[in-house]
Amino acid sequence: METFDREIKSRLRERFGNTIRFDEPMSRHTYFRVGGPADAFAAPENLDDLAEMIRWCREEAIPFLVIGGGSNLLVTDGGIAGMVIVMTGNLKLIETAVETEESVVVMAMAGAKLQALCRFAVENGFEGLNFALGIPGTVGGAVIMNAGTATGSMADIIESVNIMRPDTGKMQRIDKERLDFTYRTLSWKRAVPDADRQPPIVLDAQCHLKRSDPLKLADEARAILERRRNRQPTNAASAGCFFKNPTGGRTAGELIDKAGLKGISVGGATVSSKHANFIINTGSASATDILALMQIVQDRVADTFHLELEPEVKIVGR
Numbered sequence: 028m029e030t031f032d033r034e035i036k037s038r039l040r041e042r043f044g045n046t047i048r049f050d051e052p053m054s055r056h057t058y059f060r061v062g063g064p065a066d067a068f069a070a071p072e073n074l075d076d077l078a079e080m081i082r083w084c085r086e087e088a089i090p091f092l093v094i095g096g097g098s099n100l101l102v103t104d105g106g107i108a109g110m111v112i113v114m115t116g117n118l119k120l121i122e123t124a125v126e127t128e129e130s131v132v133v134m135a136m137a138g139a140k141l142q143a144l145c146r147f148a149v150e151n152g153f154e155g156l157n158f159a160l161g162i163p164g165t166v167g168g169a170v171i172m173n174a175g176t177a178t179g180s181m182a183d184i185i186e187s188v189n190i191m192r193p194d195t196g197k198m199q200r201i202d203k204e205r206l207d208f209t210y211r212t213l214s215w216k217r218a219v220p221d222a223d224r225q226p227p228i229v230l231d232a233q234c235h236l237k238r239s240d241p242l243k244l245a246d247e248a249r250a251i252l253e254r255r256r257n258r259q260p261t262n263a264a265s266a267g268c269f270f271k272n273p274t275g276g277r278t279a280g281e282l283i284d285k286a287g288l289k290g291i292s293v294g295g296a297t298v299s300s301k302h303a304n305f306i307i308n309t310g311s312a313s314a315t316d317i318l319a320l321m322q323i324v325q326d327r328v329a330d331t332f333h334l335e336l337e338p339e340v341k342i343v344g345r
């Protein structure tokens with residue numbers, strides 16, 4: 028389905044050149060490796076380009092969706108109407124911004140890989156990010172999702188973030204006091220009252236870390252990554268844990284496992300037999316397969332345990 032006519036396409040090409048593509052399959056940009064085409068797909072090279080792109084979308088009344096690494100995203104087979112803007116490419120600088128004897132503030136741009144930030148911290152002997160080892164995706168995505176594990180989440184280390192307002196293109200710094208992080212979510216309500224209509228775009232994050240011993244951190248990192256590889260299907264095409272852990276103490280993985288659902292499939296989508304909260308694309312899955320499997324898992328867990336599993340993965344598209 029095409030919503031961009033020839034005239035709009037040529038104007039976009041004129042302004043943004045090769046940074047823009049049309050009818051771009053989202054399966055190329057998501058860890059699930061599924062998803063139909065985005066009408067337009069843009070990778071801004073700098074913040075001016077980004078501001079210009081969102082201004083253009085606003086003026087043309089074209090919806091836009093900003094994405095990071097696509098590691099927690101399920102795009103439907105119908106694809107995405109409007110423009111997808113991907114925050115990777117050149118927006119990935121990581122540097123130490125403030126140093127004291129005991130601590131540092133590290134600035135990471137939204138398009139940097141979270142794992143690159145973890146490595147930077149370990150190599151420099153900055154402690155506080157090891158909880159995030161092995162979590163795929165970008166810093167921007169990790170902020171918006173409050174990415175984390177049992178030992179910590181982004182909320183624990185974020186000092187402040189710089190955002191771009193989607194309505195005006197203006198940049199703004201928001202301190203942690205005005206960022207409401209909860210389990211795998213960030214609410215902008217206090218900082219940006221009209222965020223419901225279109226969430227702000229995270230440009231970078233300031234992370235507060237403690238000075239520590241690089242060798243100690245590296246040892247810890249090896250152990251954490253090995254534990255993850257042993258317990259999770261880290262090499263498969265998936266979006267990590269599919270469902271949020273419900274309140275009450277039992278994890279989604281445990282509930283799905285106890286409901287006897289490990290290994291069940293719809294088309295090319297399977298519930299991992301290594302960790303039941305992972306849905307895997309074994310190669311030929313469509314988004315429709317994954318959504319059908321999701322529904323079966325939710326229904327069975329609801330029947331067996333009277334608990335509703337809520338996806339952690341963001342589902343978007345036509």
Ligand code: EPU
Pocket residue numbers: 175176177178258266267268269270271272278279280281282284301302303304339
């Ligand atoms: N369990 C089962 N069967 C399974 C999987 C797990 O019985 O198939 C049981 C385990 O035996 C254990 C309990 O469930 O007693 C918890 O399992 P695990 O330690 O793997 O933790 P989790 O709650 O399933 C969370 C995060 C993961 C993160 C791990 C490690 C969520 C939804 N998941 O998993 O994050 O890697 O802790 O810290 O919060 C992700 O967000 O994408 C993700 C994978």
